[in-house]
Amino acid sequence: MSILDRINSPADLKPMTRDELRAVSEEMRTRLIEVCSRTGGHIGAGLGVVELTVALHAVFDTPRDKIVWDVGHQGYPHKLLTGRASRIETLRQEDGLSGFLKRTESEYDSFGAGHAGTAISAGYGMAVARDLNREKFKVVSILGDGALTCGLAYEGLNNAGASERDFIVILNDNEMSIAPNVGAMSKYLTSIQRNPLYNRVRSAIGSVIDSAPGPLSGVGALVRKWEESVKTFFTPGVLFEELGFRYFGPIDGHDIDALMDTFAAVKELEGPRLIHCITQKGKGFPAGEHIEKWHALPPGHDPATGKLRKVSVANTAYTAAFGQGLVELAAENQKVVAITGAMPSGTGTSAFAKAYPGRFFDVGIAEGHAVTFAAGLATQGIRPVCAIYSTFLQRAYDNVIHDVAIQHLPVIFAMDRAGVVGEDGPTHMGLYDIAYMLAVPGMVVTAPMNGREMIALLRSGLNHSDGPFCLRYPRDSTPDVVPPAGEIQAVPHASWEVLRRSASVARDRDHAVAILAVGTMVIPSLSAADILSESGASVTVVNCRYLKPHDERVLAEVVRDHRNVLIVEEGTIVNGFGAHMAAVIGEMDASIKVVAHGVPDDFIDQAPRTKQLARLGLDARGIAQRASAAFGMENLRGTHLRAV
Numbered sequence: 001m002s003i004l005d006r007i008n009s010p011a012d013l014k015p016m017t018r019d020e021l022r023a024v025s026e027e028m029r030t031r032l033i034e035v036c037s038r039t040g041g042h043i044g045a046g047l048g049v050v051e052l053t054v055a056l057h058a059v060f061d062t063p064r065d066k067i068v069w070d071v072g073h074q075g076y077p078h079k080l081l082t083g084r085a086s087r088i089e090t091l092r093q094e095d096g097l098s099g100f101l102k103r104t105e106s107e108y109d110s111f112g113a114g115h116a117g118t119a120i121s122a123g124y125g126m127a128v129a130r131d132l133n134r135e136k137f138k139v140v141s142i143l144g145d146g147a148l149t150c151g152l153a154y155e156g157l158n159n160a161g162a163s164e165r166d167f168i169v170i171l172n173d174n175e176m177s178i179a180p181n182v183g184a185m186s187k188y189l190t191s192i193q194r195n196p197l198y199n200r201v202r203s204a205i206g207s208v209i210d211s212a213p214g215p216l217s218g219v220g221a222l223v224r225k226w227e228e229s230v231k232t233f234f235t236p237g238v239l240f241e242e243l244g245f246r247y248f249g250p251i252d253g254h255d256i257d258a259l260m261d262t263f264a265a266v267k268e269l270e271g272p273r274l275i276h277c278i279t280q281k282g283k284g285f286p287a288g289e290h291i292e293k294w295h296a297l298p299p300g301h302d303p304a305t306g307k308l309r310k311v312s313v314a315n316t317a318y319t320a321a322f323g324q325g326l327v328e329l330a331a332e333n334q335k336v337v338a339i340t341g342a343m344p345s346g347t348g349t350s351a352f353a354k355a356y357p358g359r360f361f362d363v364g365i366a367e368g369h370a371v372t373f374a375a376g377l378a379t380q381g382i383r384p385v386c387a388i389y390s391t392f393l394q395r396a397y398d399n400v401i402h403d404v405a406i407q408h409l410p411v412i413f414a415m416d417r418a419g420v421v422g423e424d425g426p427t428h429m430g431l432y433d434i435a436y437m438l439a440v441p442g443m444v445v446t447a448p449m450n451g452r453e454m455i456a457l458l459r460s461g462l463n464h465s466d467g468p469f470c471l472r473y474p475r476d477s478t479p480d481v482v483p484p485a486g487e488i489q490a491v492p493h494a495s496w497e498v499l500r501r502s503a504s505v506a507r508d509r510d511h512a513v514a515i516l517a518v519g520t521m522v523i524p525s526l527s528a529a530d531i532l533s534e535s536g537a538s539v540t541v542v543n544c545r546y547l548k549p550h551d552e553r554v555l556a557e558v559v560r561d562h563r564n565v566l567i568v569e570e571g572t573i574v575n576g577f578g579a580h581m582a583a584v585i586g587e588m589d590a591s592i593k594v595v596a597h598g599v600p601d602d603f604i605d606q607a608p609r610t611k612q613l614a615r616l617g618l619d620a621r622g623i624a625q626r627a628s629a630a631f632g633m634e635n636l637r638g639t640h641l642r643a644v
Helices: 018-039 043-048 050-059 072-081 085-090 119-132 151-161 184-193 197-211 219-234 238-242 256-267 318-330 350-355 367-379 390-405 433-438 451-463 519-534 552-561 577-588 609-615 620-630 639-643
Strands: 066-069 139-144 167-173 246-252 272-278 336-340 360-362 383-389 412-416 444-446 469-472 497-500 513-517 539-543 546-548 564-572 593-599
Touching: 018 043, 018 050, 018 072, 018 085, 018 256, 043 050, 043 072, 050 072, 050 139, 050 167, 050 256, 066 072, 066 119, 072 085, 119 139, 119 151, 119 167, 151 167, 238 246, 246 256, 256 272, 318 336, 318 350, 318 383, 318 412, 318 451, 336 367, 350 360, 367 383, 367 390, 383 390, 383 451, 390 412, 390 433, 412 451, 433 444, 433 469, 433 546, 433 564, 433 577, 444 451, 451 469, 497 519, 513 519, 513 552, 513 620, 519 539, 519 564, 519 620, 539 552, 546 577, 552 577, 564 577, 564 620, 577 593, 593 620, 609 620
Parallel strands: 066 139, 139 167, 167 272, 246 272, 336 360, 336 383, 383 412, 412 469, 444 469, 513 539, 513 564, 564 593
Antiparallel strands: 444 546, 497 539
């Protein structure tokens, strides 16, 4: 039996020797590489914190002591040590372990983590609650994976540092988020790593003061004052001390001895403390530590090379098609720039960065700044395209309203990962952008049915100078082969497209059904119409590519010819497009029966994207069944629906 297999909880680490802890670390790294080759997952961050995780659980008394992880990507080794090793093969699988930290999954997951920058604020909240409750335990927040490019981290540091409370922050400094970290803080931390002299000098000063005989003890205050003056010369670590944190480091985050000794010493102190650990993201991955490439891997890759064992024959991903289309459109307009938040590969904008490095801006994990930065660019005639995941843009909602919409600035928001996102689970679902963007006055909201239409709508956005414009697209392959952008014309503003019109609507309006489909739901709605029509139903399908403003002419035709309208969207049903259209249609003709079909008011668990859609009734069969049930088509509850 391996050493790792003998660990049922962190308590099993405490009697181990340092050599055994090193052996555990190597076994953990091997296990993670093997498991993620089958399950997929964010392997890079986890491999970088293996020794750090072992040392934390060996020194601190978890779960009584609270370990708060920033970004769930770091949590894989933590799962191995906290009673979940036997289930690690279920990582990111349906009904299996989450790819992130989840309070309902384990008592050791003291705070749920999916996005960056949350650890300090959450951990400080726990420390304050501990003191209010008159309890005694330690709180350790691990900041990492580029979180110091995130404004929330600084807000937490500023508040916690001034408190003088017992609170520990570990800065996991791997110089990376998903792509290399950017900005002044990245340079700042790098300079710390290159200035070890200060730490040696400070240590020597401490030894002199601590060992000074009685008659000389009075010089301590003078020496400490001299130390405060000198340390600013030797290292920029003074920033954390000026924020109220006692600074320790930098130390090697892969050295078990250094980690254990430092954690044990710092644990006994009081007040805000910050330990600066230098780690290597992706450490130990056999294919090499190409960090952005190995940040996350798909299932079915070779653990020795990182390459997929079976080459995909699917069409281009929406993300890649968007990135290439943006590059081609930018060639036509020198004013076009691209902005992303630490996600050049994830948003497809890495192609833009390569083609136009002077017009590409990765602002780090700082979505609010990205949006307001884009607003500033737009005031000067630049055409910014903000490529940000739907779930991450939620973090910048005030900026969208306050800095872009109120000022009516022509910023384009390209919202990747819209809709359900498969194995990433609830923290990354892009289910709310339709609802939150529809609520913004002056915002143009669009959703393409395929890759070609995505580029057409992007062109439409670049042609639109009267306020902000957004488009959403999924984490999926395009259903079509996308031609070069130069061959694609803009979609006429506020236009819908009737893709299927039943010939019988004029004589059978009472039973005719119109399906108003949004984006990814257009193609399954067409298939659902085929199912329904086989049983004699009269079905029209409309591609509602502009959600706001809508096509008033086509909607008037729909209301005139149909008494039953089903609105299908891959987004929350609460305040979504269906709710919006129900109100609009109700004012036009209150006798029309309008039913919204989308994602219910609940969080959606991890599973393959196709399974999620089927369970939500957002595939062809589910849409047909919803129409049948909603509009009393009893004759459709038979062979055709069951056979799909």
